[in-house]
Amino acid sequence: DRRYAQYVGKTLEVPSVDGTVSIRVVADEAVDPKFGTGVIKVTPGHDPVDFEIGKRHGLPIRTVIGFDGRMTAAAGRYAGLDRFECRKRIVDDMKALGLVERIEPYRHTVGVCYRCKTVVEPLVSKQWWVRTKPLAEPAIKAVRDARIKIIPRSWTKTYYHWMENIRPWCISRQLWWGHRIPAWYCDRCDTVHVSRTDLAACPSCGGAVRQDPDVLDTWFSSGLWPFSTMGWPDDTPELRAYYPTAVLVTGFDILFFWVARMAMLGLHFTQAVPFHDVYIHALVRDAEGQKMSKSKGNVADPLEVMDRYGTDAFRFTLAALAGLGRDVRISDERIEGYRNFTNKLWNAARLVLSNLDGYDAAKARKAEPALADRWIQSRLAATVGTVRTALRRYRFNDAASAVYQFLWHEYCDWYLEIAKLSLYHAEHPDARLRTQHTLVEVLETTLRLLHPFMPFITEEVWQRLPHRGESIMIAPYPKAARNQHDPTAEREMGVVMDVVTAVRNIRGAMRIADGVTLTATLRPARGAEALFATTGPLVETLARARLRIDPRASRPRNSALAVVAGSEIYVELAGVIDLAAERARLQKEIERVKESVEFRKRKLARPEFVERAPAEIVARERERLAADEALLEKLTASLGWVDDR
Ligand SMILES: [Zn+2]
Ligand SMILES: [Zn+2]
Known part of the structure; x- marks a missing residue:
C-alpha cells in the first residue's frame, strides 16, 4: 500500500488507553487495503491470521485473555475483567480520550462453540502434534497397491488428495472424557517423559511428576479401534482372527477423519492394513433429492418408518435404492411397494405351507421333475448367481432387484400358479409330491438368499418350512452350481409362457372377461409338437382355454391370431364376443x-x-x-x- 510505504519498518508512538505505546509497522499481504483505512492492528496472541502475520515478522505474542475468558495481568488496569465487559470499557475510555474518529458496523466471521454457540477466543497454547507425513505415505501406498480398496472407486481420488496434502495433526484436547495423554511433567528438573506405563516419579531426578491433563483427539482413539478392541498390544486370538477385517462400511464424511486414520495407525502399529474393502454407502435423501434436515422438516425417522411399514420393508428399500455412488431417494411409495413384496412373500409361504400334508422329502427326491420344476430350479440357480455377483461388487440394488424379480414374477406369478395344478389333483400323487418338493426347496433357498435384506420375515417363514439347522441366520448362503442351469427347460418353458401371455393379451384386446373359457387351436412350429403335447394341459389352465393341437390347422374364420416362436395360436371369437x-x-x-x-x-x-x-x-x-x-x-x-x- 503506497499510502503507508514511508511508515513500514518504523516504530510509532501511538496514544492509547494505556498511555503512549510503541507500535511497529509491518506490511503484509494478509491485509486488504480496501478495507477501512487499510491499516489494522494485529494481535498475534488472539487471532490465527494475526498469529501468522506475527510469525512472518517476528512480532511478540501477548496473551491478554485467559482460559477463563477474563483479562490477564498483561491487560494492565483491565485485568480480571470479563472479555466482553473489557471491550465496552476500552471503547468508552477511547471515546473519553477523543481517540475515536468514527464507528462503522461490519460483518466478520467469529468462531463459536458448536454446542452452546458461545464466541470462542483463539488463544496461543502448547499442544501435542503428530507428524503425519511418515504415517500417510504407507497408507497411500496401501490404497495404490489395492491392499485397501475404496468402493465406489471415485472416492479414491478424494483419499489421495487428503493424504498427499496432509498437515500435522493436533491430537491433544482439553476435554474431560477420553484417553489421557501419556506424558508426565517434572517441575523439579523441568523435563517431560512419555511412557507406556504410569509414572509415579521422575525417571531423571526421582522428583514428583504430574500427568498431562489433556486427552487424545477422539479420532486418534478411534483410529486405534480395529486392533485396540481386539486386545492389542497383546497377541490375542481375537486379534489374530479379526484383524485385519474384511469390510468397513461407512459414510464419505468420515473417510478422512476415521478411515484414513485407521489405515495410518493400523499400518504403523501392526504393519498390516486394518481392512481390505471400504464401502462408502449412499446418503439418504428425500423424494425430491433434497438432503434431509430438521429445519426443512423432510426428515424420515427410521423408527417411525419401521412402525408404519415394517423393518423388513424399510431395510429392503434402502438396499434396493443403494445404487453404487448414487444417493438414496426415499419416498413412501417406494417403501409401500416393498411392503407389498413382504405381503406377497407371506401369502406365497402360506400357500406352500397349507399344501404340505403328506409331504415326504426322501420320497419326493426320487420323483422325476417336470418341465416347470426344472425351469424354476434353473431360474433360481441363475438368480443365486446374479445376487452373489452383485453382492461381491457391492451392488446391493442389483442383488435386491434380482431376488425381488425372481420371487415375485417367476416363483409367485408362474410357478405357484402351475403348482396349483398338481397340488389340487390328488389322483397324481407323484406329481403332487414332486411339486411340493420343488415348492419347498425353491422357497427355502430363496429365503436364505433374501435373508440379509429381510431378516425377520425370512426367519419367521423358514422356521415353519422343512429346514435344517437352528436359525436361518446361521444357515449357509445359497450357492449356484453350474449343473443347475438348464437351458433347455428355460427355452421350452419360455415358449409355453409366451403362448399363455399371447392368449391373455388377446383376451385383453378383445375385452373378454377373465371367467370366460376360450376355445383355441394351436399349430405347433416344426419340432414343437412334443413340447405342446406334454404342456397342453398347462397352457389350458393358465390361459383358461380349451386347446386343440393340430399341426395342419389353419386360421378359422373370426379367430384372433398370435405367433410365438413359429407356433400359431388361433383364439375363436365367434360366439364369445358380439362381432x-x-x-x-x-x-x-x-x-x-x-x-x-x-x-x-x-x-x-x-x-x-x-x-x-x-x-x-x-x-x-x-x-x-x-x-x-x-x-x-x-x-x-x-x-x-x-x-x-
Ligand atoms: Zn459451549
Ligand atoms: Zn525430574
Whole structure:
C-alpha cells in the first residue's frame, strides 16, 4: 500500500488507553487495503491470521485473555475483567480520550462453540502434534497397491488428495472424557517423559511428576479401534482372527477423519492394513433429492418408518435404492411397494405351507421333475448367481432387484400358479409330491438368499418350512452350481409362457372377461409338437382355454391370431364376443388413432416445432407417434379377426 510505504519498518508512538505505546509497522499481504483505512492492528496472541502475520515478522505474542475468558495481568488496569465487559470499557475510555474518529458496523466471521454457540477466543497454547507425513505415505501406498480398496472407486481420488496434502495433526484436547495423554511433567528438573506405563516419579531426578491433563483427539482413539478392541498390544486370538477385517462400511464424511486414520495407525502399529474393502454407502435423501434436515422438516425417522411399514420393508428399500455412488431417494411409495413384496412373500409361504400334508422329502427326491420344476430350479440357480455377483461388487440394488424379480414374477406369478395344478389333483400323487418338493426347496433357498435384506420375515417363514439347522441366520448362503442351469427347460418353458401371455393379451384386446373359457387351436412350429403335447394341459389352465393341437390347422374364420416362436395360436371369437359391435368399436378406435397419428406427423414435420421446441418435448412427441403407430397396427390386426366375411 503506497499510502503507508514511508511508515513500514518504523516504530510509532501511538496514544492509547494505556498511555503512549510503541507500535511497529509491518506490511503484509494478509491485509486488504480496501478495507477501512487499510491499516489494522494485529494481535498475534488472539487471532490465527494475526498469529501468522506475527510469525512472518517476528512480532511478540501477548496473551491478554485467559482460559477463563477474563483479562490477564498483561491487560494492565483491565485485568480480571470479563472479555466482553473489557471491550465496552476500552471503547468508552477511547471515546473519553477523543481517540475515536468514527464507528462503522461490519460483518466478520467469529468462531463459536458448536454446542452452546458461545464466541470462542483463539488463544496461543502448547499442544501435542503428530507428524503425519511418515504415517500417510504407507497408507497411500496401501490404497495404490489395492491392499485397501475404496468402493465406489471415485472416492479414491478424494483419499489421495487428503493424504498427499496432509498437515500435522493436533491430537491433544482439553476435554474431560477420553484417553489421557501419556506424558508426565517434572517441575523439579523441568523435563517431560512419555511412557507406556504410569509414572509415579521422575525417571531423571526421582522428583514428583504430574500427568498431562489433556486427552487424545477422539479420532486418534478411534483410529486405534480395529486392533485396540481386539486386545492389542497383546497377541490375542481375537486379534489374530479379526484383524485385519474384511469390510468397513461407512459414510464419505468420515473417510478422512476415521478411515484414513485407521489405515495410518493400523499400518504403523501392526504393519498390516486394518481392512481390505471400504464401502462408502449412499446418503439418504428425500423424494425430491433434497438432503434431509430438521429445519426443512423432510426428515424420515427410521423408527417411525419401521412402525408404519415394517423393518423388513424399510431395510429392503434402502438396499434396493443403494445404487453404487448414487444417493438414496426415499419416498413412501417406494417403501409401500416393498411392503407389498413382504405381503406377497407371506401369502406365497402360506400357500406352500397349507399344501404340505403328506409331504415326504426322501420320497419326493426320487420323483422325476417336470418341465416347470426344472425351469424354476434353473431360474433360481441363475438368480443365486446374479445376487452373489452383485453382492461381491457391492451392488446391493442389483442383488435386491434380482431376488425381488425372481420371487415375485417367476416363483409367485408362474410357478405357484402351475403348482396349483398338481397340488389340487390328488389322483397324481407323484406329481403332487414332486411339486411340493420343488415348492419347498425353491422357497427355502430363496429365503436364505433374501435373508440379509429381510431378516425377520425370512426367519419367521423358514422356521415353519422343512429346514435344517437352528436359525436361518446361521444357515449357509445359497450357492449356484453350474449343473443347475438348464437351458433347455428355460427355452421350452419360455415358449409355453409366451403362448399363455399371447392368449391373455388377446383376451385383453378383445375385452373378454377373465371367467370366460376360450376355445383355441394351436399349430405347433416344426419340432414343437412334443413340447405342446406334454404342456397342453398347462397352457389350458393358465390361459383358461380349451386347446386343440393340430399341426395342419389353419386360421378359422373370426379367430384372433398370435405367433410365438413359429407356433400359431388361433383364439375363436365367434360366439364369445358380439362381432358386429366389436367391429364398430375397433373401426371407431382406428379412426381416432389414425387422426392422432396424422396430427403428430404434421406436428413433427413443422420445422418451427422440431427446431424450436425443447429437445425432450420433441423426443416425447416422437415416442407418442411410435406408440400410436404400434397401437394402430394392433387395432388393424384385431379388426381383421372380427371382420372375416
Ligand atoms: Zn459451549
Ligand atoms: Zn525430574
